[in-house]
Amino acid sequence: MHDDLIARAQAWLAEDPDPETRDELAKLIDAADTDELAARFSGTLQFGTAGLRGEIGAGPMRMNRTVVIRAAAGLAAYLRKQGHEGGLVVIGYDARHKSEDFARDTAAVMTGAGLRAAVLPRPLPTPVLAYAIRHLGAVAGVEVTASHNPPRDNGYKVYLGDGSQIVPPADVDIADEIAAVPSLTVVPRPAEGWEILDDSVLDAYLARTDAVLAPGSPRTARTVYTAMHGVGKDVLLAAFARAGFPAPALVAEQAEPDPDFPTVAFPNPEEPGAMDLAFAKARETDPDLVIANDPDADRCAAAVKDGQDWRMLRGDEVGALLAAHLVDRGAQGTFAESIVSSSLLGRIAEKAGLPYEETLTGFKWIARADGLRYGYEEALGYCVDPDGVRDKDGITAALLITELASVLKAEGRTLLDLLDDLAVEHGLHATDQLSVRVQDLSVIADAMRRLREQPPTELAGLAITRAEDLTRGTDTLPPTDGLRYTLEGARVIVRPSGTEPKLKCYLEVVVPVATHAGLPAARTKAADLLSTIKRDLSAAAGI
Numbered sequence: 001m002h003d004d005l006i007a008r009a010q011a012w013l014a015e016d017p018d019p020e021t022r023d024e025l026a027k028l029i030d031a032a033d034t035d036e037l038a039a040r041f042s043g044t045l046q047f048g049t050a051g052l053r054g055e056i057g058a059g060p061m062r063m064n065r066t067v068v069i070r071a072a073a074g075l076a077a078y079l080r081k082q083g084h085e086g087g088l089v090v091i092g093y094d095a096r097h098k099s100e101d102f103a104r105d106t107a108a109v110m111t112g113a114g115l116r117a118a119v120l121p122r123p124l125p126t127p128v129l130a131y132a133i134r135h136l137g138a139v140a141g142v143e144v145t146a147s148h149n150p151p152r153d154n155g156y157k158v159y160l161g162d163g164s165q166i167v168p169p170a171d172v173d174i175a176d177e178i179a180a181v182p183s184l185t186v187v188p189r190p191a192e193g194w195e196i197l198d199d200s201v202l203d204a205y206l207a208r209t210d211a212v213l214a215p216g217s218p219r220t221a222r223t224v225y226t227a228m229h230g231v232g233k234d235v236l237l238a239a240f241a242r243a244g245f246p247a248p249a250l251v252a253e254q255a256e257p258d259p260d261f262p263t264v265a266f267p268n269p270e271e272p273g274a275m276d277l278a279f280a281k282a283r284e285t286d287p288d289l290v291i292a293n294d295p296d297a298d299r300c301a302a303a304v305k306d307g308q309d310w311r312m313l314r315g316d317e318v319g320a321l322l323a324a325h326l327v328d329r330g331a332q333g334t335f336a337e338s339i340v341s342s343s344l345l346g347r348i349a350e351k352a353g354l355p356y357e358e359t360l361t362g363f364k365w366i367a368r369a370d371g372l373r374y375g376y377e378e379a380l381g382y383c384v385d386p387d388g389v390r391d392k393d394g395i396t397a398a399l400l401i402t403e404l405a406s407v408l409k410a411e412g413r414t415l416l417d418l419l420d421d422l423a424v425e426h427g428l429h430a431t432d433q434l435s436v437r438v439q440d441l442s443v444i445a446d447a448m449r450r451l452r453e454q455p456p457t458e459l460a461g462l463a464i465t466r467a468e469d470l471t472r473g474t475d476t477l478p479p480t481d482g483l484r485y486t487l488e489g490a491r492v493i494v495r496p497s498g499t500e501p502k503l504k505c506y507l508e509v510v511v512p513v514a515t516h517a518g519l520p521a522a523r524t525k526a527a528d529l530l531s532t533i534k535r536d537l538s539a540a541a542g543i
Contacts, residue, residue: 002034008041009059015184016058018065018101025058047071047175049167049364050498053146053155056097063098063146063154065105066184071156072106072142073187074178076113078170079140081177085114087139087161090197092120092129094145094296095231095257096154099123102144105189112188115139118195123231123257124202125297126157127393131205132197134163134390148228148268148294149500151261163390165364168478202235208388209239212396213403214329219244221288221405225398226251226278228267229258230295232394239395245402249285251277261295268294269301269312269380278303279310289405289415293394299380300394302401304415313415316342316431318401319376320422321415322384325404326374327352333373336366339470339477339484340493340506341378344422344429351426360480362498363392378431378506420519427510428519430526434505434534436543444496444503447541451483451494456540460532462487470495490529492537503543507533 009029016022028036040059045052045067052071054063079087089110093103103119110117118136120129126143133141141159149155158166158174166174181187213219223240225248227233233255240248253263254277261267264274269292282290282303290303290310303312313321323335323345335349336357349356354373359365366375367383367390375383381392384400401415408414423429438444455467468474470482482495490509497504509529511522 005034005037005041006032009037012041012059012066016064016066017069017184021058021064021066028058047074047171047178048498049165049171049362051155051157051166053149053153053499055152056154063156065098065101068102068156069105069109069184069187069189070178070181072109073113073181074174075140075142075158076110076115077177077180078174079115080113082139084139086116088116088118088136090118090120090129090132090136090138090141092126092132092141092143093123094126094143095123095259096144096146096295097151097259098154099144102154102156103142106142106144107194108189108191109187111193112190116194118197120201121197121199125232125235125293125395127298127389127391127395128202128205128235130159130163130389130391130393131208132201133159133161134388135201135204137161143296145296147296147298147499148266150266151259159391164367165362165391167364167368205388206235206238206242208385209396209399210242211388212385212400213243217403218406218410219403220246221402221409222246222285223248223402224251224278224281224285224287224290225249226254226275226290226292227256227297228264228269228274228292228295229254229256229261230267230293230297231257232293232297235297236293236395236398239399240402243399245399245406248291249281249287251281253277269299270315275301275303275312282310288409289402291398291402293398294380297394298392300382300397300401301380302415306416314431315376315378315380316344316429317419318380318397319378319382320344320348320429321404321418322376322382322397322400323348323374324418324422325400325407326384327354331373334369334371336369336372336375338362338366338377340495340504341376342429342431342508343491343510344426345376347426348422358476360477361495367391420516423519423522424513424516427512428522428526429508429510430523430530431506431508432530432534434507434537436503438501438503441501443543444501447503447543448481448483448494448496450542451540454540456485456536459485459487459490459492459536459540460529462490462529462533490533492533494537494541503541505534505537505541507537509533
């Protein structure tokens, strides 16, 4: 086993085009560090509907130039088999470690395979790449990003020509083509021949951002903005300036791209502590709203003053606010969300007489809803301009929530006032999440198995009226690894995360409220129910 491991590592080393990962691997081989080598050579990073994502380093279980070149070669082979010989592939990248290298390698592989490649001019938000695919009539797009993962990670996200992320069976077909690449020596990688795009694509994207706002709407809301050490700042500032909003006050410590994300444990606005600097800036400048993007700016977080201090709105709260705002503006078309998001969207759509669709988790599914006008997911993802960007877009979402805050400000009201109105109109929809990060993935598998073998019959004293194993699919959903429990006035979904080593449990309770005066009591009841459901679910899953 030891000799075989060393032999595989040496074969990899012989092909590796990157001096940094070569050096790293050579040291592991010299030290005969079999534990670390085994971790890196125990398989290969699996290409799926999220593309690739993993820790940067040498070996097939890490993100590196060898893995990326193979992935690009597999994608190119797939595109050619689909009849896209000579078609255009657009490539974007964020400001993480190695992102530019991975983008350049992808362009070289596409060019060598007889496709045309065009690379965005610098690190830019993921939605700009998603927009560019349709704007330029490309057959596919690649975004090099690990979104809000830790600094040591990077990733590779693939879009097809419709501008949305891949879904089955394309992922399996591409994975098969990647597996069929025998070695890097057979992958032509010319040193030139692809195009580096100028700013005209970005300008076209920015021109389109104006379209998400209502002509003549109030634009007075003052904001604090953090880019979370990512690539959002310049594009967001340009969009806000075009729209005529006051210039956001920047969280200076997090404004510029930094792949080490020095001020946060995890560069995700949802993580504890990530918004602390933004809240400090808000206490200093007293804005109407705090806005945050994640590092690749496809997500948008919003925070509001609640009493004396600031609090993050949940993704479900922003999702409902944007929906109500679009309904108020007379939007037509389908409102869609994933199954783990709040059922409040369905109630808003129903009352407005609009079509509503529930999809599997992820924008690759939401973007495919028939006649989509607005889609959102509780993990801070919002699609407010589906004709422009068939994916979540943290820039246009920031514009729309700031417009809504401006409209309410003109009425002497706030986003919290509108949330209260929605609760009285549709019932208080309160959501929470039980999220368990694991070192050992078997913990997740054990919890799922335990829930399947010994399903709970009640949670928080509420009877489970329906238990669904989503691996079997439903009338409206394709199969996925998850469990859904419907309770009297509540709902729980349990699923392994697709992008991180986490087990995620999504909880929702709905408490009827007759009047605004009844809201405090309803909130207390909802909070109690959610915490008891969490406790009971933890016990049932053994986590």
